[in-house]
Amino acid sequence: MTRIIIITALLLLQLQCLVAQSLSDTIPFTLAGAKVLLSGKLNDTSNVKIELDLGAGTQCVNKQSSNRLGVNFDSKITVNNTEGVNEVRHSTKNKLSIGHSHWDDLPFAEVGNMRPNEDLIVGNGLFLNKIIELDYDLNILIVQDHLPAKAKDYTSQPVIYEQNRPKLEVSFYHNGQHYTFWTLFDTGRDGTMLIGEDFTGQNGNWAQLHELQMLNGKKIVRLDAEVGGVRFKDIVTNPADPAKPQGRCTLLGNQLLNHFNVILDNQQKRIYLKLNSRREERYSDYKQYEEMMKKKSD
Incomplete structure (x- = not known):
């Protein structure tokens, strides 16, 4: 009987350790x-x-x-x-x-x-060995070992990594053209997006970007971007000039990305996105650009 009690206690201890290791x-x-x-x-x-x-x-x-x-x-x-x-x-x-x-x-x-x-x-x-979740409705980061069941309700797509930084395929629409490009998922960018030299330096893309105006030698362009099945319209951004390389890559910033609750599965290299309560918040778009230009002209 004593031996059975000891074995049972050891099994319970091992189970508690396994549960503790898997807790988010x-x-x-x-x-x-x-x-x-x-x-x-x-x-x-x-x-x-x-x-x-x-x-x-x-x-x-x-x-x-x-x-x-x-x-x-x-x-x-x-x-x-x-x-x-x-x-x-x-x-x-x-x-x-x-x-x-x-x-x-x-x-x-x-x-x-x-x-x-x-x-x-x-x-x-x-x-890198975890699954991380950013919930902007509850303002919580969840670090976990297993994909949560609610991921099935999110839009999913693969990611690739550059210096451990996740990239996902994003569609851009500009001047009647449709582009698909691996784009950095940059929660540290307090802005909408950036078109980097990795895009503008390929296939004559720089010449195909039609500017609203030139500002301090930079093109200001208007485009749509589609991510997570959601199309963000009339984004205004400045692409990097490939003739003046500064190592800038194409990215989406958190002014757009925080419209989604996010699950990043680093184990299976997939990202899951779902629109959250911030979905109606404004971002840097053509309407804001027009308002800014009007103030300058007044």
Whole structure:
């Protein structure tokens, strides 16, 4: 009888461990503009403001925050971001906690293009063996091991990865032409979209983009984009000139993406999208462009 009790207890303990390992981690977030901000702990500092940027290829620390956070820099690294291509300070030994998730020996590059209310940027590289869900109705991030049953009600499509950053096929409609292109899913972009050199440098695409106007040597164009089965009309954006390469890639920003609740399945390389309560929120479109131009002319 004692042996049976011991075996039963061990089985229950193993079951509890398996359940604990498979439990999802639900983490609240806030929106700053269109950016997703989490709270966590870096080394010995709590209440650190962390931007979840699925378009980031590396973890970053704000140059304005690094002293306060006590980050120890022990090397250099080259970073390509909106400041250009620069060699910056690099810290390789950090402990980070977000919710119940914890990482050791995590590297951070020091950058100067972050907002004052952002201490760190983390990307999809932290969750490559997980399924992550962004619910903009409840303002929660869910990190889990199994695809939730509700995914069947979402629109699904495959993703590919570039530096751990997810890309999905997006349709563009412009000047009577239909284009399909692998586009970065960039929750760190507080804007609508960008047409990068990876698109404008191919097949004469740059010449086919008809501008509303030239502004500081840049084309301003109007187009529709279709993602997750939803067509966003009259987007106004500026494509990158392939004759002046800056390493900019084609992306959708969170001004559009946060219209969807999102499940990113990094295990099976698929993304699931479903329109949420933000579906009627405005984005940078032709009507806003007309309003802006009218104010300039008044």
